[in-house]
Amino acid sequence: MGCNAERVAEVLRAGGATVAEHKAELIELDRAIGDADHGENLDRGFAAVLTALDGGLPETPGAVLKVAATTLISKVGGAAGPLYGTAFLRAATKLGDASELDAAAVAAGLRAALDGVVARGKAEVGDATMVDALAPAVDAAERAQSDGGDPAAVLAAAADAAKEGADSTVPLTARKGRASYLGERSVGHADPGATSTALLLRAFAESAR
Amino acid sequence: MGCNAERVAEVLRAGGATVAEHKAELIELDRAIGDADHGENLDRGFAAVLTALDGGLPETPGAVLKVAATTLISKVGGAAGPLYGTAFLRAATKLGDASELDAAAVAAGLRAALDGVVARGKAEVGDATMVDALAPAVDAAERAQSDGGDPAAVLAAAADAAKEGADSTVPLTARKGRASYLGERSVGHADPGATSTALLLRAFAESAR
Amino acid sequence: MKKIINDPAAVVAESLRGLAAAHADLVRVAYDPDHVVRADAPVADKVAVISGGGSGHEPLHTGFVGAGMLDAAVPGPVFTSPTPDAVQAAISATTGQPGALLVVKNYTGDVLNFETAAELAAAEDLDVRSVVIDDDVAVADSTFTAGRRGVGGTVLLEKLVGAAAARGDGLDAVETLARRVVGQVRSIGVALSPPTVPHAGEPSFDLGEGEIEFGIGIHGEPGRERIPAESADALVERMVAAVVEDLPFGEGDDVLLFTNSMGGTPPMETYLAHGIAERLLADRGIRVTRRLVGPYITSLEMQGISLTLLRMDDELTELWDAPVHTPSLRWGV
C-alpha cells in the first residue's frame, strides 16, 4: 500500500483522535510534575491541524506534514509547541516532494524529527523529556526498515520503542523542561511529552496498518 | 454578706473566666450567623477589665462597674462593645456612691443596664439579640427581689431567666445586628450575644453565692 | 487555616507595621489605639475625611489614606468595628476648625462606635458629622433588619468626598455631597468560597463545590441566598439585574462601574466579569463613563466579586478624576 498524502492525513487524524482521547490523562501527568497544560495544549493544536486538513489536502506527504507543523507552531504554545512543530517541520523538509513514502522515507522522516527536537530543546536521552520516547523510536524504526519492514512495520516498531522509552522516564530525575525544577521530586512520574510522543506513534502505527 | 467593691470585682472576674472558657463556643455561634468574632471580642474586653482591676480596686461597686464599662467600650468594639459598655455604664450610674449593694440595688442595676442596651441598640424582645436574654433576666431579678431574695438569689433568678431567653432565640428570625442580614436563614441558631449574656449572668450568680 | 501570620491577636498591628514601612511618604501609623493618618496631617483649612471599620477589607480603609481621599483610617480588629477612643484619636490627629466627616459603613457596631466618637468630639467643640453608607441591595431595607450594609460604594464615596474636601469644600457641602452619593450608589456581592478569620481558625461558612452565596457581605456573614454555581454570563446578569432594578438605573444613565474582587478572586476572573457587566449595561442603554476594576474592598481571602454602580454627573466625574495619592489608589500625581 502506497503511503500518499491522503494516507498521511489519515494517520495525522488518528493522532489527533488519540490526543483528544488522552487529553485528561496528559493534563494529569503534567499536573503532577509540571503545570497541567500539556494535554490541553496538544489537543488545541491537533484539533487545529485537523481543521486545517479539512480545508483542503496538499498534494504530497511532505506538504501535509508542513501544514501540521505550522499549525502546531501557531496553536500549541508552551514548550511542546515549538518542539513538536519543529519535529514535523524537519520531517516535512526531509521528505521533500515525494508523492509516496516508502519505509526508508518514514524512518528518515522520524530521524529528522528527532534531530529537530534535539536541536531546539538540547535535551539528551535520560533527561526525562519527549526525547526519551522519540530517540529509541527512531532507532527501532531504522532497525525495522533495514530488516525489510514496510512503513506500517516501521511505525509499529517505533511505537513499541517509544512506549518503552516513555515508561523509562518514570524513575528518572527530569533535567529539562518544567519538571526539572522539581529535582528529585520528579522521580516516580512519567514525562507528559514522552507519553504523548508514544501515544501519537502508536496511533500513527495503527492507522498505517 | 455585704456586696462591696471587692465582691463586685470578684463577680466580674468570674464573668471574665466564663468568657475565656466559652470563647470558642461564642465564636462558633457567631460564625454560623454572624462574623465569627463575638467570643474573641468579649474575651479581649474582659481580659482588659481584669487587668484594669488588677491595677487597683476603686472604692465603690459603682466605680468598679464604671472601670469595667470604659474598658469594655475601648477594647471590645463591634456591636457588643458599645452595648455591653453602655449596660455596665448605666448600671454604674444607677448604683451611685453606695459602698454596699443590697438585692434592690442589684435588681435596679440590671434594669438600668437593660434600659441602656435598648436605648443604644433599639432592639425589642423577639429580635434575637442580647435583649432576649437580658429583658427576662431583669424581670426575674425584680420578682426575686420583691420575694425577699438576697443579691445572690436575685442574680440566680436572672441567670435562669437569661438562659431560657437565650434558648428562645433559636427558632427566631433575627431582626437586629449582623444576623438580621440572613433573614430566615438565622432561624435555628442561638444568638451569640444572648448566649454571652446568659453565661455572664450565670457566672455572676455563682460567684455571688 | 493557612495564613502568613504570627499570633492571630497581633495580625492587625503587624500588618500596619508593613503598611507604615511601605508607605512612609504617604501615611503615619499610630498604635494602641491603632489609627492611620496622612503623613502631612493635620492639613490646615480642610475638612477632614475619616473612615474605618473592622480590618480584613484591605485596601479599604487604610490603603486610601492620603491626598485627595482619607485624612485618617481607623482599623479595628478583624471584622470588628474599632472602638470610640481609636476613632477619637484619629479625629484629634486630623481635625481642625473646618471639622470632619466620618464615613461609616452601616453595621450596628460601626454605627454605635463612630456615633460615640462623634459625641466625644462634639464635647471638645469639634464639628464632626457622620454619613452612613448602606449600598448593599442584597439586604431588604426594612425595619426588620439592621438596614442595608455598606459595601463597595464606600470606596467610591471615600474618593469623592476626599476630592471635595481637597478642593476646599466646607463641611456642609461635603456632607451634602456624601448624602447625594449614598443616594445613587448600589452594590451586590457574591462569594465562591468563605474567608477564614484568623482567631476563629475555621472558614466563616461552609459552601459546597456547586454552590454560590448570592448577596454576600464583606464579613463572611452568610449571604441572603445560596444558588447553584452557574456560568459567569448567568451570574453577572443576575448581579447586574439586582443592582440596576434597585435604584433603578435606566436607559440614558451615565454610571461608574466598579467591579471588585473580594480578595481571593484573581484579575483574570475579575476582568472577565467586568467585561460581561459592561456588555449587559450597554444592552440596557446604560453608559459606563468611568470604571474601577480590582480588589479594593475585600473580605480576607474570600473568593467572589461585587459590582457597584454609581450614577454619574458632571460634578461627580470631576471629583472622580481629581488627583488622588494613597497607597492603593493613585492618579493625577
Added chain:
Amino acid sequence: MKKIINDPAAVVAESLRGLAAAHADLVRVAYDPDHVVRADAPVADKVAVISGGGSGHEPLHTGFVGAGMLDAAVPGPVFTSPTPDAVQAAISATTGQPGALLVVKNYTGDVLNFETAAELAAAEDLDVRSVVIDDDVAVADSTFTAGRRGVGGTVLLEKLVGAAAARGDGLDAVETLARRVVGQVRSIGVALSPPTVPHAGEPSFDLGEGEIEFGIGIHGEPGRERIPAESADALVERMVAAVVEDLPFGEGDDVLLFTNSMGGTPPMETYLAHGIAERLLADRGIRVTRRLVGPYITSLEMQGISLTLLRMDDELTELWDAPVHTPSLRWGV
C-alpha cells in the same frame, strides 16, 4: 473548581475583553492571535519593550502595557507560552526603526517561542533582541535543569527598561540595562495553597493543612521543597536568607524590596510579611530605598507570597521613579 468563568477555553479572550473595556484609554486589544498594545502604538522613535507569557499571572504582563513600561504584551493560554505568530503580531504593531527588546521569562516554552518570533522579525529587517530573566533562587542554576525561572524580577525589569526606552535610550543601551538588572535581582516564592488551571479543573498540587511549598514557581509547578507550616517570622526569615545569600546582598547595599502576593493572599498578610522583611533586611544592614507591595505577578488564585530584591543605584532609582501609566502600575501621571 470554583471560578467566575464561562468556557475554560475562552477564559483568556473573555478576560481580555474586560481589560479592553476597562482601560480603553491605555490599551488596545487584538484577538487571535491575542496581543495587547499601547493605545498610542506604535510610538515613533522609541525602542519598543515587549513581553508576554502564559496567562494566569495578571497583572503581569497585560496590566503593564502603557506609557513608561510595555509597548505590548502577549498573553498565551493559561500557564502556556504564546506562539511565535502572536509575538510577531505584537512586534509588528509596535516596532519601528529603533527596534524592540523582548523580555522573556526563563521557561523552555517562552524561550523557544519568543526566539522563533525574534528570528521571524529579523527576517523582516527589524532589530529585535531578547533578554531572558531568571531570578528565582529556588532552582539550582545548573546544566541539569532548564535553568532558573523568571519570576518577580520580571515586574521590576519591565518597569525599568520601559522607563529607559521612554527617556529615549537606544536599543543597545536598553539591552545593556536589562542585562544589568537581570544580574542584580533575585526572588523566592512560597505557596500555602495551589492554583487551579481552568481546563484542568483540579488543583495543580496537593498540599496538606500543615504544609508549605517553599520555592514555588508561578505555574503551580510544585516547589523544590515541602516544609511544615511555620510562623510568618520564621517563614520570611527563611525567604530573606535564601535571597540575600544568593546574590549575595550585603551590608551597605541599597535595595528595592518587592513583596508580592501570589493572588490568593490578601493585603493583610502581604503587608505583614513586608514589614517582617523590612526589619530583617535592616538587621542585616541592607537599606530598603524603594518598595512595591501587592499582587503584581500571580499564579491564579494560589495563596502565597514572593520576595524580590533588586540592588539599586542612582540610575535604577531614577528609572524606577520615572512616570508610568498602565492599568496596574501608575505614578507620576
